[in-house]
Amino acid sequence: MYRTHTCGALRMEHVGNRVTLTGWVQRIRELGGMTFITLRDRYGITQLVFDEHAPKAVTDLLPELGREFIIRVSGQVRERSSKNPAMPTGDIEVSPDEMEVVNRSELPPFLIENETDGGEELRMRYRYLDLRRQVLRDNMMLRHRMAQEIRTYLDQHAFVEVETPFLIKSTPEGARDFVVPSRMNPGEFYALPQSPQTFKQLLMIGGYDRYFQIVRCFRDEDLRADRQPEFTQLDCEMAFVDQEDVLNTFEGLAKHLFQVVAHYDYQDRFPRITYDDAIGLYGTDKPDLRFGMKIADITREVQGQGFKVFDQAEYIGGICAQGCADYSRKQLDQLTEFVQRPQVGAKGLVYVKYNSDGSFKSSVDKFFDPDRFQQWARLMNAQPGDLMLILAGAREQTLSALGMLRLEMGSRLGLRDPEKFAPAWIVDFPLFEWDPDQQRYTAMHHPFTSPKDEDVGLIDKDPANMRANAYDFVINGVEIGGGSVRIHTREMQEKMFEALGISKSEAQEQFGFLLNAFRYGAPPHGGIAFGFDRWCAVMGGSDSIRDYIAFPKNNAGRDLMINSPAPISKEQLRELQIKLANGSDTG
């Protein structure tokens, strides 16, 4: 027998028991006459003590041991004479009278400790060693818990888990597809799904009125720190529902997960913010609501006073940074540099210090008198001691820059507490987005999204102002999920394709199966898909989804551990009837 207990199990109540443990050697501490070894497994760490009670056969083995050796020990559980309150097993230790080296280990290339010395690349190459660290293990456990709780909750709410195919068909809309050649159908290719979108709609038409799936999705686009070429979605769809039904159902799920996974009690209804309000008040469609600092539109109040920058701007807005009136020249310069970075894109920054004595000091004192500043302060909700930060320019870019400045100030002021969760629904998204490159409208969410009933009439004359029955779920400024109530009539879907500039024949070729299905009594339906990796990361208080994926890829889409992608053999290429453009036959 390898073990009677795990390395996280033993407590005071086990004192006196004879136990057997097997685990990895975490650390060896020799003190001359005695030796301590900490033994680790998935469940925890237990201290072993080797002193004068240990048989010679056991102590003789000690010099051979090293980090990450697997050893099996048997012995008495003892109460420690000096306890370690920082360890769950810190009250006890095991005094082995038998020991066996189960497997030796080479010295690992980095320290397998909570504070590792390993760099990103090395840890990716030896991911199986990194996974031994408690940090990663906790993340994997959180992910596991999330998945289990999702299944439990949705099962209780009559959802059916159905798997959909991975080898499907490439579609022109959306992201670039990963493609798989078909040996049996030379010259033809499958595509891997970007999401099970059409299949879940077909399941609704198939009568499975509540579906979910925790499913891998694939997008062949350039990556970022928080983007992977394959990622996991919690994909859901419901029939005979309207938007409110969907939101309420998944608000319930989110609350359940907050409670059970993060032990975070969120009683209130999640705020629902329209897309227009989100943009106008936070400068983004995924606002971080852990703090206020709303953007105030002060365009009307500041124009016509002879300050050219303001007078020529389409939009002027500001935020109030509480208690920052004492910012130094240097700090203000830093903020100016921040907003001028290309990603933020503002021309400059106007500041107004509302000093604690009630006076004002600003970068535009020449143009405005204190009464004006008083008025601005009212609009921005500024009190004495606060700092008003103002940007001017084209409305959309300026709001976006203000949104980024708001996040920056939130971070500086410590208002973005990773222990806190601020969820929100963003609703009433526009139906279309104008694509200046292609000179046509594209679907903001996707082409199966239904318009608001009252906006349907606009489809021919003013598509830009049509709103969709589409919604996003946001936590702490991170987009966690999004969905919509779908179109369920063939007529509306055809109109939609027409508005998107997709011809009848193209539509028939790409989505004929869905259009055909709409002929046979398609129920009204809607759904939502969550970025599961991201949701796990947010629940764990982290920005990095890589830390919540057991075997992630790097920013070039490579797996540094197995070194993929890799060339395939001549033989494989021949079977697939594929010739490489560069003429080489690889291998």
Added chain:
RNA sequence: GGUCCGGUAGUUCAGUUUGGUUAGAAUGCCGGCCUGUCACGCCGGAGGUCGCGAGUUCGAGUCUCGUCCGGACCGCCA
């Protein structure tokens, strides 16, 4: 497709601005001492293709060009 940052001991990094004696630190590793450690402590030691290739120079970790690898971002990602 583009921009930026990095590559020096097993590992994490300093040294590159201003080219010049034997390339340093911490940690890990090895040896010695140590009976209550838990990031144990103390003493000693080993450990380097300065990513790779070319060039400039009397002389290159340091300057130039190329290249490979890693990271961040823009475009892209409904």
